[in-house]
Amino acid sequence: MLLKVGELAKRTGLTVRALHHYDDIGLLTPSARSDSGYRLYNGDDVTRLYRIQALQRLGFALAEIGDMLAGSGPALPGLIAQQIAALDGQIEQALVLRARLQQLQRRLATDTEPTLADWLTALELMTMYEKYLTQQQADILRQRKAELGEQYDADWRALTDRVRALIDAKVPAQSAEAQALAQQWTSHTQRLVHGDEDLLIKLDTMQRHEPALQSHNGIDAAVIDYVSQAMTEARLPIYAKYFDADEVERLRGNFRRHMPEWPTLVGAVRRAMDSGLAPDHPEAQALGARWQALSHATFCTDEPAMRGKFMQAVKSEPDLLLNTGIDRALLDFVIATQSH
Amino acid sequence: MLLKVGELAKRTGLTVRALHHYDDIGLLTPSARSDSGYRLYNGDDVTRLYRIQALQRLGFALAEIGDMLAGSGPALPGLIAQQIAALDGQIEQALVLRARLQQLQRRLATDTEPTLADWLTALELMTMYEKYLTQQQADILRQRKAELGEQYDADWRALTDRVRALIDAKVPAQSAEAQALAQQWTSHTQRLVHGDEDLLIKLDTMQRHEPALQSHNGIDAAVIDYVSQAMTEARLPIYAKYFDADEVERLRGNFRRHMPEWPTLVGAVRRAMDSGLAPDHPEAQALGARWQALSHATFCTDEPAMRGKFMQAVKSEPDLLLNTGIDRALLDFVIATQSH
DNA sequence: GGTGGAGCCTCACGTCGCGTGAGGGTCAAG
DNA sequence: CTTGACCCTCACGCGACGTGAGGCTCCACC
Known part of the structure; x- marks a missing residue:
């Protein structure tokens, strides 16, 4: 038929x-x-x-x-397993998307008639939080921001404007004004993170890597660099407890030249860690070598005397690592790369 | 910039x-x-x-x-709700697919190295079961088939071959041979469905609507029609308890002409019911009218005397509805279409 | 024998969000 | 003056068909 x-x-x-x-x-x-x-x-x-x-x-x-x-091609059982895996991926993606949309829906319901622009800004923030923070951290941040109110954002804008003014006026970072602003900067940050170093590091990373955020709150690379320079300067008195005056002057000079290179390196190392790279992997080794070189250049750790004082300082003063994005786990990783 | x-x-x-x-x-x-x-x-x-x-x-x-x-187009909240709904659809679909694949995977693991052909046949059956039966019914069927073993399928093939031989030899459906085969047909069916009328109806529908199944087991429209004709003939003795001899002969003649039209109509009504069509919807009304016309033609229900006897017979003999695909719910639906 | 309608044929473009060249200009550094 | 990085504009490809356009075939009916 x-x-x-x-x-x-x-x-x-x-x-x-x-x-x-x-x-x-x-x-x-x-x-x-x-x-x-x-x-x-x-x-x-x-x-x-x-x-x-x-x-x-x-x-x-x-x-x-x-x-x-x-009859050609791979065997069926494998294909089926593959198909299931692909489906699982799809399902997970869809669930994530669904969660995003629902959260947005809830916020739309509670907020007082946001304009399209507000709405989109919130949306951008949301997706950014999702990218850099854990669910918990994002929730905490949202709550704290709600508690702090709009005044908090306004304070940040004012502070940022003042920093930019100093930059434009070419006021050096070790000036008293810069130090004062850096001081305020830290306290403002603490109002949000409440001493949570991990959260602080992640927010820092986010601010450094998201141009959208930078143009949103005006905190761009120049501002970040200036403030961290000022913070670096603020750390010099601590080093002064371990080094003599001449050495502190050397450190100051090195810091001026090399400190801006650190955040990039720290970020690279953290990405390597997070991606599960083994410390004996060539790429990790390369990072370790860069770390060592930059240490030498910044802290003169190639000179045994300086190295000893430096290690002593770092061990005794945990505050030296504050706001640097460096924590114990990261240091351990770097040490591991160098022990191979 | x-x-x-x-x-x-x-x-x-x-x-x-x-x-x-x-x-x-x-x-x-x-x-x-x-x-x-x-x-x-x-x-x-x-x-x-x-x-x-x-x-x-x-x-x-x-x-x-x-x-x-x-800024054109519909408002955001609506779009979001729509998006969520679409996602839900996707997720559900993916989950169904996943379940299918997993079931297949399990069966691949237990079965003794099936050939590609066996495998694909099983797959076709599986998807067909899914389409016509509930999950429970499909499970029951699979279990019973496993219990009955291969001999059961062989029996069906033999039975079908004998039916086809009668058809080819133009043996009329009221012949003793045909009656005997119809008898066996029913008992064979019962070995699978164990008196579950709903399951029987669904299997019948499946067999009627799935050419793939027909060509797989050889039970095509001709065979189905012949067997149901024989079953119809088998019902005449029951009607004889309510009608006199002349009337039974009229019924026999009507049955011969009009019985094959019933399954189509019953199927159409069932689909209408399942799709949630309201009895006062024009399409449902049209089905009701077709039902009435076919009743008139088959059972002479337009003649008050015949109609009375017919109603009496149907009420007293529930067996008359056996194997017809007609159940109480369907009758109620038809009656509802006619009361508007 | 003509006509009408249902069904068949072969192009061939459109979908959606880009990837991936091909072939060729522009720009700053050496 | 070259080199290499970056830019430009076509334009095809993917996947599984949907949707015509323009024309042929078949069968029934007049």
Whole structure:
């Protein structure tokens, strides 16, 4: 019994166009044509089509189905496992998306009629939080921001403007004004992070890597660099407890030149850690070498005397690592790269 | 500050090609071009791009994003709800697919190295079960089939072959041979369904509507029709308890002509019921009218005397509805269409 | 034998969000 | 003056068909 396309289409619930397509791509070629060129499908064709449909309902692509029916290609169990894995990925993605949308929906319901612009800004912030913070941290931040109110943002803007003014006026970072601002900067930050060093590091990373955020709150690379320079200067009195005056002057000079290179390196190391890179991996080794070189240049750790005093200082003064993005885990990682 | 494509791309994590694409479709047109034709993006462009990205991360299509940013189109809350609904659909679909694949995986693990052909046959059956039966029913069926073993399938094939032989030999359905086969047919069916009328109806529907199944087990429309004719004939003795001999002969003649039309109508009514059609909907009304006309033609229910006897018979003999695909709910639906 | 309608044929473009060249200008550094 | 990085504009490709356009075939009915 030979079927024409329309008949086969009716029998299988497909469209005529789909059957044409299968013919085009060679997935199901009718075994015969009538004199007038009509496609004629025999029983074997029909059987093949049923199988095609069955495999299609499992989510396989037409090309894959073709391979499977040709007996070539990888074995079925593997394909199925692969298919399941792909589906799991899809499902997870969809669930994440769904959660995002729902959160947004809730906030839309509570907020007092936000404008489109507000709304989009909130949205951007949300996706950024999601990228850099854990769910918990994002929740904490949102709550604290709500508690602090709009005045807090205004304070930041004022502070940032004053920093920028100092930069424009070329006031050096070790000036009293700069020191005072850096002081305020730290206390403002603490109002948000409440001493949570991990949160602080992540926010710092976010601020450094998200131009969208930078243009939103005006805290760009220049401001960040200036403030961290000032903070660095603020650390010099602490070093003075361990080094003599000449050495402190050397350190100051080194800091001026090399401190701006640290955040980049610290960020690179942290990314390496987070991506699970092994300390003996060549890339990690390279980072370790960079770290050592920069240490030498900044703290003169290539000179045994200086190195000893430096180690002593760092060990005795945990505050020296504050606001640097460096924590115990990161230091351990770096040490591990160098012990290989 | 004006950015070139590459710079903007780096800042946003997009590719240059994507930005070209946004320009092509008018989603993000750079506010300026350099003399040499380079795209130049200003701050507003960058802001717009951040918003585009934020909305994209929510799963909106570029065209939708364009509409949203243009302020036209429907309001955001509605769009979000819609988006969530769409996602829910996707997730559900993916979960169903996943379940299918896992079931298959389990069976692949237990079965003794099936050939590709066996495997695909099982797959077809599985998807068919899924389409017509509830999960429970499918499980029950699978278990019973496993208990009955291969002999059961062989019995069916033998029975079907004998039916086909009668058809080819043009042996009438009221013959003793046909009656005997119909008898066996029923008992064979019962070995599988164990008196579950709902399951029986669904299997019947499946067998009638799935050419794949028909060509698989050889039970096609001709066989079904012949067997149901024989079953119909088998019912005549029951009617004889309520009608006199002449009337029974009239019924026999009517049955011969009109009984084959019933399954189609019953199927149509059931689909209408299942799709939640209201009995006073025009389409339901039309079905009711068809039902009445076919009743008149088959059972002479337009003649008051015949109608009375018929109602009496149906009420007293529930067996008359056996194997017809008609149950109480369906009758109620039909009656409801006619009371409007 | 003509006509009408259903069904068949073969192009061929559109979908969606870009990837991936091809072929050729622009710009700053050496 | 070259080199290399970056930019430009086409334009095809993907996947599974949908949707015509323009024309042929078949069958029933007049």
